[in-house]
Amino acid sequence: MSDDSRPHVHDHDHQAVPPDVALRVKALESLLVEKGLVDPAALDAIVDAYETKIGPRNGARVVARAWVDSEYKARLLADATAAIAELGYSGGQGEDMIVLENTPKVHNLVVCTLCSCYPWPVLGLPPVWYKSAAYRSRAVIDPRGVLREFGVDLADEVEVRVWDSTAEIRYLVLPERPAGTEHLSEGELAALVTRDAMIGVSPV
C-alpha cells in the first residue's frame, strides 16, 4: 500500500462533509431513542463489537489454521461457512461463505461493483479504499493495473479471477503461505496475514 501513484489519505474520505452530518445523526438517534425504537446501550454494544471483536484478525486465524491443518483446509474449501463457524465466526454478511485459494497459477481478487459487499464476520467492516468508486469501477476492467498499484505484479500467464460479489455469497481469499515459514506457530502465522491479502490485493 505504499506505491507513490496512490495518494495517501491523512484526513478522511469525508473531509468535505458538511459539519452538520454529525448533528443530524445525533438528532436522529435522540429521536429514535425517545420514541423507544432503539436502546442506546445496544448501539454502544454494536459499535464496540465492530471496533474491537469483529475484524481481519478473525479471517487471519482462519487462514493460519488452513495453512497448518490440511484437513481443516479441505473442509474450508468444501464448506467455508461451516469451517469458519468452527472457529466461532458467523453472522451478518457472512451467512454463505466461499473461500478462494490463491496458487502460483491462479490469483483471486474480490470486489463489489454495485455497493461494497464484504465478509463482515471474518474481515470486519470494509476499508475506505474497498468502498471507493475508483476500486469498484476498475477492479473488473483492469485487475492487473489495480494489483500493480498495491504492489503485486503478476506474470502474464497467471490466471486472474475477479469475484464481483453481486449476490449474498461472500468471499475470502486464502493467500499462499509464504516460503520459509515452516518454523512458525499457527499464532505467528496468523500475525502475518493482512486484511488486504484476504481481499486478494496483496501477498502475505
Added chain:
Amino acid sequence: MNGVHDMGGMHGMGAIPDEENEPVFHEPWEGRIYALTRALRAGGGAWNLDAGRYELERLPPADYLRMSYYERWEARLRTQVVKNGLATQPEVESGTPAPGSAKAQPALTADMVPVMITRRASTRRATGAPPRFQAGWRVRARNIHPPGHTRLPRYVRGKAAIVAADRGVFVFPDTNAHLLGESPQHLYSVRFAARELWGEQASPHDFVYLDLWDDYLEHA
C-alpha cells in the same frame, strides 16, 4: 436501475485511496449510523436488505458520488424511518417526537447484541423454482434494463459466459426489494472471460465471476 452505483468498468474515478492504520469508524457518527441501521433492521419487519440497497441506489447521482459511504447510510436511514412509519418527516427534521406520540419498546437491547451479530440470517432457501442451467453450460446474461432494483450489472448484460457452479436457491433481489415476494430461484457462479467483457485490451488469462440468478440468464 441503470444508476451510478453500477460502476463496474467506468473510467475517471481517480486513484484508489490509501490510508495507513485506518480506524473502523473515522468519527463517532459513523459508528452511530451503522449501529442505528443494524438495530432497526434487527427488529425484523422494518425493511429488507434488498430494499435498503435500492434506497441507496435512488440517491440523486451527484449526491451518491459526493457522499462518503456512511453519509449515504445517514441519508438512507432518514428516508427509511419515514417511509416505514417509524417517525414522521417533521419528527426527523426536528429530532423530537410529536407531542403525545406513542412510545415503543426497543426490539434490540444490549444483551441481545452478541446473538444478533453472530446470527445467520441467510437468504438461501430450501426450495424454489427448478434450475434452468447446470455447471458447464454456456449462457448469456440477458440484455435487460429493469428500472427497479437489480443485481445484474450493466457490464455483463448481453455477454456470453460459462456456468461455473450452481450455488443453490436464494431470494431474488429484483422482487424482494420491492416487497413483491422472495421468488426463490437458483443462483449460479458465472465465469466471464475478460475479453468477452472488454475486448482485446483484456488479458486472455483474466476472468470475472459473478453470482447471477436464473432470471438474469438465457441459453447461449
